[in-house]
Amino acid sequence: MTTEKKTEEQKEVIDQKESNKKTDKKTSSRTSSRSRGKDKELTKVKAELSEIKDKYLRMYSEFDNFRRRTAKEKLDLVSTANEDLMIELLPVIDDFERGIKSFDSDNGDIDNLQEGVMLIFHKLKNVTEKKGLKGMETNPGDDFNSELHDAISHIPAPEKKFKGKIIDTIENGYFLNDKVIRFAKVVTGA
Numbered sequence: 001m002t003t004e005k006k007t008e009e010q011k012e013v014i015d016q017k018e019s020n021k022k023t024d025k026k027t028s029s030r031t032s033s034r035s036r037g038k039d040k041e042l043t044k045v046k047a048e049l050s051e052i053k054d055k056y057l058r059m060y061s062e063f064d065n066f067r068r069r070t071a072k073e074k075l076d077l078v079s080t081a082n083e084d085l086m087i088e089l090l091p092v093i094d095d096f097e098r099g100i101k102s103f104d105s106d107n108g109d110i111d112n113l114q115e116g117v118m119l120i121f122h123k124l125k126n127v128t129e130k131k132g133l134k135g136m137e138t139n140p141g142d143d144f145n146s147e148l149h150d151a152i153s154h155i156p157a158p159e160k161k162f163k164g165k166i167i168d169t170i171e172n173g174y175f176l177n178d179k180v181i182r183f184a185k186v187v188t189g190a
Contacts, residue, residue: 088127088131089127143166165188167188169187170186
């Protein structure tokens, strides 16, 4: 009986080994199908990552080109910003040149020279006013405003009504499109 038991035990062990092999095959086939699925998923993720990197590089390049282009346009704009003003000032320069030539040929007629200089001055003033330059009105007796005026001196007020007020304007102030570009230099009463 011992021999028979051994044979039966051996058969059971063999059966067990065969069943283990079948289970291993099933498990390995499941594992290989899982790994194939993971490989496909990994390939898909890598492709998406590559596409996103490509889009990022293209967008970065476009932004860099835009930045360079706008910087160049700004430089061009700054270098030619006053071109139209200069073109409008050329006739005034021409008039001054003609006026200077007339000093030599004129036989001392001061009235004609004065009239010529006044014409040139008005022409220059019209050009600057078209470009937005306006003179600041400062009259004796006006209130001193530190946002518009620069007090360069204080003198004793000749009358009480001039105390803390503008007595004299030394240099006119100017606005360019409602922005103060030069403060009026004034003398105030103390």
